[in-house]
Amino acid sequence: MPSKTFEPDFPTETVKEGRVAVLVPKLQAYVTDLSDYAPSKAPVFYNPVMELNRDISVLALQAYQRRTNKEISICEPLTSSGVRGVRFAAEIHGVSKLLINDINMRAVKVAKHNVKLNNLEKKVVVKHKDANCLLSCHGAPRKRFDVVDLDPFGSPVPYLDSAIRALRNNGLLALTATDLAPLCGVHAKACLRKYGGRPLRTEYCHELAVRLLAGCAATLATKHDIGIRVLFSHSTDHYVRVYVEIGYGAKKADESVKTLGYLLHCFGCQHREPANSLFNLESANCPECGSRMDYAGPLWLGSIFDKQFCEAMADENVHRAFGNSARIAKLLMLTTGEAEATATYFVLDKLSGKLGLPAPPVATILTKLRDAGFQAVQTHFNTRGIRTNAPALEMQRTLRSETLR
Numbered sequence: 001m002p003s004k005t006f007e008p009d010f011p012t013e014t015v016k017e018g019r020v021a022v023l024v025p026k027l028q029a030y031v032t033d034l035s036d037y038a039p040s041k042a043p044v045f046y047n048p049v050m051e052l053n054r055d056i057s058v059l060a061l062q063a064y065q066r067r068t069n070k071e072i073s074i075c076e077p078l079t080s081s082g083v084r085g086v087r088f089a090a091e092i093h094g095v096s097k098l099l100i101n102d103i104n105m106r107a108v109k110v111a112k113h114n115v116k117l118n119n120l121e122k123k124v125v126v127k128h129k130d131a132n133c134l135l136s137c138h139g140a141p142r143k144r145f146d147v148v149d150l151d152p153f154g155s156p157v158p159y160l161d162s163a164i165r166a167l168r169n170n171g172l173l174a175l176t177a178t179d180l181a182p183l184c185g186v187h188a189k190a191c192l193r194k195y196g197g198r199p200l201r202t203e204y205c206h207e208l209a210v211r212l213l214a215g216c217a218a219t220l221a222t223k224h225d226i227g228i229r230v231l232f233s234h235s236t237d238h239y240v241r242v243y244v245e246i247g248y249g250a251k252k253a254d255e256s257v258k259t260l261g262y263l264l265h266c267f268g269c270q271h272r273e274p275a276n277s278l279f280n281l282e283s284a285n286c287p288e289c290g291s292r293m294d295y296a297g298p299l300w301l302g303s304i305f306d307k308q309f310c311e312a313m314a315d316e317n318v319h320r321a322f323g324n325s326a327r328i329a330k331l332l333m334l335t336t337g338e339a340e341a342t343a344t345y346f347v348l349d350k351l352s353g354k355l356g357l358p359a360p361p362v363a364t365i366l367t368k369l370r371d372a373g374f375q376a377v378q379t380h381f382n383t384r385g386i387r388t389n390a391p392a393l394e395m396q397r398t399l400r401s402e403t404l405r
């Protein structure tokens, strides 16, 4: 039994997640105050809230493996307790090998224990290295991985370049970012420094966060003549997650460069529009209300969900029995609908609040917009959000007509 050979020097407990049982820190032991955030106080990080993130990762990586139609190798260089990597090894079919790693020795010991506990020693190797060192050691052609999953504290950017270099052609990069204060525009300077793009505090700032992260990955990849395609993304709880397929070749990199740009936003009427450059911004006034436009970017202006990939993930979800399956099914239903809709969304409460009107039901406005010939779908980013090609002033008219009815 693994527990006979491993005596942790801090309070632990065994929990079940997906199809595995793992030893993790006993979080109650680290809460002394109501404001305490137990996962980061424990000597080894474990956040039960991220189970959903890991469930969705299992679906995304399985959908990716089925697309490639071959056995895949996976690297998780920031593994902590190993729960994510152990789940990948136990729950994803067609995985040839998994390399998991952490710089924290106590985490490495726990991860090794969890690999043994689940009888996965033949498939999973645990390392104790700096993540960038490890990834750089896997930058040579025959050493690369099919999938690299970066799930860090805060931003994945410090590891992005080495992760891209450690991926094979058509490899998959999975990125978590929990630093939403920079990405959503609360700390705009930090976002510019880290991600190379300007955020904006709009009602669709979480979508901008995804686009800033994807844009940063695209920019770093092009330096190596690598292009990207976003297969899936979501904003859940306190983080955003982006799944990017990379493709080798200068042409693909050029395509990525063309997909980078800006989103112009009018805080007067909520009008927004994409722009390839900021060349004319000084004189750019809102075409709807004439106010001066603000901007976010550079960021990824291409699709942030691939419809077929969302559908493949939804198919996978049907065959799993996660505690979160129903929540995931709803998320995937929404993102499938969003895949072919316009960039950015309107949040009804925000718009109606600005107009001094009561907030209408989402379903009513969706119907009204569709009846008027516009495309209109809900977004997973906000339960009160609508993606539509209706202009901002049309949205205002629709809201007014609804309340004056």
Ligand SMILES: C[S@@+](CC[C@H](N)C(=O)[O-])C[C@H]1O[C@@H](n2cnc3c(N)ncnc32)[C@H](O)[C@@H]1O
Residues within 6 Å of the ligand: 045, 046, 047, 050, 054, 077, 078, 079, 080, 081, 082, 083, 084, 101, 102, 103, 104, 107, 129, 130, 131, 132, 151, 152, 153
């Ligand atoms: C958010 S936790 C990982 C959580 C894990 N992926 C999961 O799903 O539970 C981030 C981990 O990165 C590790 N870490 C931080 N800097 C590192 C570095 N430079 N190299 C390797 N690991 C590092 C930390 O020790 C920590 O365990």
Ligand SMILES: [Zn+2]
Residues within 6 Å of the ligand: 266, 267, 268, 269, 270, 271, 286, 287, 288, 289, 290, 291
């Ligand atoms: Zn305007």
